[in-house]
């Protein structure tokens with residue numbers, strides 16, 4: 001049998017740097033494929049901030065912690081090389097939750113495995129304008145935040161994968177968009193490339209003071225971050241505003257929950273609606289989102305900048321880049 005390299009979680013990480021203290025690259029001989037399993041030669045790995053939470057011992061997250069000693073998991077894009085499921089023929093281009101490995105072994109029903117459109121000129125768009133981050137942006141902005149034309153939408157971690165798409169979905173739906181991100185280069189990207197109406201560098205500027213300039217206040221907020229950014233936004237929402245809680249990346253490196261916002265009373269004072277959402281709950285609705293995402297992509301109205309690292313052995317470099325905010329757009333690893 002062939003061998004396969006994979007990343008193993010040995011200890012719960014501390015912080016967002018030096019991951020090689022906690023994970024190691026291992027090699028094993030592949031065992032024969034079990035009934036119902038599918039084997040995929042991984043071409044790209046998606047680096048997703050939410051996976052950082054799975055590495056903690058927290059049992060109150062949206063999914064159980066990854067056991068120590070387990071293979072690290074994440075979204076993979078690649079081709080089927082062996083299959084015990086007739087829906088996934090060898091050669092098919094597929095995406096699903098697999099392992100950080102050269103070859104991922106998946107059970108389709110447990111991993112959200114799906115065959116993706118092989119005719120797309122740039123297959124990486126299955127991690128971009130047509131990927132899970134795009135579905136997240138679409139559901140969060142359109143359904144949860146229920147953004148209407150002419151309204152003001154704020155997006156945090158706005159220059160990252162999910163945030164940059166949320167900004168564009170908001171803009172495409174006719175909203176005025178405020179992007180909040182770390183650093184001047186990201187703010188330039190938001191203004192010049194994504195066409196947002198206002199960009200705020202939360203590392204250098206007073207977020208609350210800048211948001212106070214939004215006429216009438218913010219009608220909607222797509223939050224990827226939590227913590228002080230959420231606090232600043234709540235104080236600047238319009239009455240009857242909607243807050244879509246997509247992520248809380250400011251707290252993923254901690255073993256305890258991120259504290260709630262000090263200005264939570266504004267939920268009552270301004271009659272706000274706050275709702276969390278989680279894209280795996282929407283997976284079966286993919287066919288509904290894709291035509292709109294595809295149309296925007298083809299029209300150049302939904303773009304993704306990629307931050308690409310080469311080689312399975314460099315996964316931790318890419319992962320750290322994402323969690324420490326070195327990225328603009330989507331962080332991927334090409335195998």
Ligand SMILES: NC(=O)c1ccc[n+]([C@@H]2O[C@H](COP(=O)([O-])OP(=O)(O)OC[C@H]3O[C@@H](n4cnc5c(N)ncnc54)[C@H](OP(=O)(O)O)[C@@H]3O)[C@@H](O)[C@H]2O)c1
Pocket residue numbers: 047048049050132133136157158159160161162163180181182183186224225229245246247248249250251277278279280322323324325326327329330331
């Ligand atoms: N609900 C769902 O189903 C769902 C699905 C996909 C993603 N998400 C969420 O979307 C968010 C973004 O994830 P992603 O995978 O697309 O990653 P990403 O935005 O491409 O990268 C993470 C970004 O988070 C920002 N960040 C890190 N620590 C921060 C802090 N303490 N305060 C403020 N910003 C911080 C950094 O940007 P800055 O330089 O701007 O700080 C960094 O670029 C995460 O919260 C993730 O959980 C949720």
